[in-house]
Ligand SMILES: C[C@](O)(CO)[C@H](O)COP(=O)(O)OP(=O)(O)OC[C@H]1O[C@@H](n2ccc(N)nc2=O)[C@H](O)[C@@H]1O
């Protein structure tokens with residue numbers, strides 16, 4: 206039985222940061238074996254879902270020129286609808302805050318929030334494991350957003366080991382350049398030979414294997430990192446272009462953001478052990 210609900214539900218699709226990112230090798234299918242630490246930020250896109258009893262799916266709002274069929278929100282909704290043979294549809298409105306191609310996982314997070322929300326709203330009742338198995342078809346980063354917990358990822362990024370981290374504050378800077386994930390992962394100069402971690406790793410000592418190549422290809426990323434490093438330990442996230450500096454208080458992070466050169470954009474947010482999408486979804490369905 207489905208539980209149709211016509212009241213709109215708004216959920217966040219949070220940003221992720223890769224607190225380190227190691228590339229251990231390349232598989233025959235072209236995908237890379239990774240070790241990376243994912244955390245979520247209390248900052249992201251907003252998605253508003255309104256269920257309808259027709260099977261059509263619409264995506265409106267800040268679609269930024271992405272064709273409906275290419276939008277990861279639409280792809281996620283269709284995938285779930287087909288997988289569950291669901292007769293309902295949805296109107297989905299997007300408020301985009303996350304820079305596209307920024308390394309903060311905006312597209313993957315939008316897809317995961319869509320799967321999480323419609324799974325509940327359409328009454329599909331898939332487990333998180335089943336949703337993650339569907340989600341990985343849309344992108345290697347989707348399962349971590351479905352899992353919803355700070356985690357070390359292995360494999361292509363889909364094998365997750367939940368961990369606890371103390372809360373930090375981050376100043377995230379987008380240096381205006383769009384970096385194609387595919388371009389970085391197919392580049393001959395990418396470092397792909399970092400050995401697997403030993404048990405006693407410390408986040409602060411570990412870097413991002415994509416950083417040297419992206420800095421070479423995108424001078425603005427190098428400049429943004431140099432600028433952030435004046436204030437605090439800083440790294441690039443994912444395949445860039447966003448870079449982040451870590452602080453123990455919000456005030457310290459805001460002080461740095463206030464001095465951001467005008468040519469760049471940025472935001473301050475705290476980390477969250479549990480994805481804010483899960484927190485909001487759990488609160489909504491407990492209230493019902
Ligand atoms: C680099 C990270 O952002 C770290 O969080 C992700 O692993 C990328 O995840 P994503 O954007 O969801 O990646 P996908 O959309 O699946 O793939 C984008 C491109 O990156 C390459 N790719 C991705 C993940 C991975 N482990 N190895 C890869 O080589 C894929 O071949 C593809 O050409």
Ligand SMILES: Nc1ncnc2c1ncn2[C@@H]1O[C@H](COP(=O)(O)OP(=O)(O)OP(=O)(O)O)[C@@H](O)[C@H]1O
Nearest residue numbers: 276277305306307308309310311312313315346443
């Ligand atoms: N809803 C969406 N939001 C953002 N990008 C989307 C969306 N749907 C499709 N895309 C496509 O996905 C591409 C990657 O977008 P995204 O913002 O996830 O990159 P990213 O932050 O670098 O991701 P990652 O860190 O996972 O590599 C975009 O360039 C865009 O063409």
